[in-house]
Amino acid sequence: MSPRVVLIGPPGSGKSTVGRLLADRLGAAFRDTDADVEIVAGKPVGDIFVEDGEERFRELEAEAVRRALAEHEGVLSLGGGAVLAEVTRELLAGHSVVYLEVGLSQAVQRVGLASARPLLVLNPRSQLKKLMDARRPVYEGLAMVTVATDERKPDEVVDEIVKGLRP
Numbered sequence: 001m002s003p004r005v006v007l008i009g010p011p012g013s014g015k016s017t018v019g020r021l022l023a024d025r026l027g028a029a030f031r032d033t034d035a036d037v038e039i040v041a042g043k044p045v046g047d048i049f050v051e052d053g054e055e056r057f058r059e060l061e062a063e064a065v066r067r068a069l070a071e072h073e074g075v076l077s078l079g080g081g082a083v084l085a086e087v088t089r090e091l092l093a094g095h096s097v098v099y100l101e102v103g104l105s106q107a108v109q110r111v112g113l114a115s116a117r118p119l120l121v122l123n124p125r126s127q128l129k130k131l132m133d134a135r136r137p138v139y140e141g142l143a144m145v146t147v148a149t150d151e152r153k154p155d156e157v158v159d160e161i162v163k164g165l166r167p
């Protein structure tokens, strides 16, 4: 039993938004490891970072990913930094991993529109650039399919994912 699709990518790439739409399109259930961590911790991601620290968040995240990969059969969106854990990278081998690619300008615009992201509170543009530059090779190395999202609406990103996964 494993997810039909696992979405990875930086903050603002659309993992949560597109993941939900893709699940609807496939008639499958949607799951997001950030939401799973929040349920286990009983508080929002931002509060976990502030009250318990990033290291604790990463532990909870690695466990949430392990569980979701083992139990979930639909579309699974990972937190943007989940791939930083070696154990998670190993577990992702053999899964249908889709990397949602986004350019810096679009990512900055999109995270500016959305809820609080603890790693991007100070100077979002430069923090995002650093994080995206460091992680790009990791996302690329794990991806079975890569979809550029810059010039595409969420629905169009879903179209590309479905095309990319077609045997």
Ligand SMILES: Nc1ncnc2c1ncn2[C@@H]1O[C@H](COP(=O)(O)OP(=O)(O)OP(=O)(O)O)[C@@H](O)[C@H]1O
Pocket: 009, 010, 011, 012, 013, 014, 015, 016, 017, 018, 034, 079, 080, 081, 110, 111, 113, 114, 117, 149, 152, 153, 154, 157
């Ligand atoms: N292709 C797109 N075009 C325009 N806006 C988008 C697109 N994808 C996502 N968005 C918008 O960008 C914002 C961030 O998207 P979302 O929360 O899905 O990103 P995420 O990858 O899940 O980020 P995080 O890693 O922080 O969880 C939302 O406001 C969403 O509506």
Ligand SMILES: O=C(O)C1=C[C@@H](O)[C@@H](O)[C@H](O)C1
Pocket: 010, 011, 034, 045, 078, 079, 080, 081, 082, 117, 118, 119
């Ligand atoms: O890119 C990241 O490191 C993060 C992305 C979000 O999904 C959350 O998991 C959290 O804000 C950290």
Ligand SMILES: [Mg+2]
Pocket: 015, 016, 017, 032, 034, 077, 079
């Ligand atoms: Mg998300």
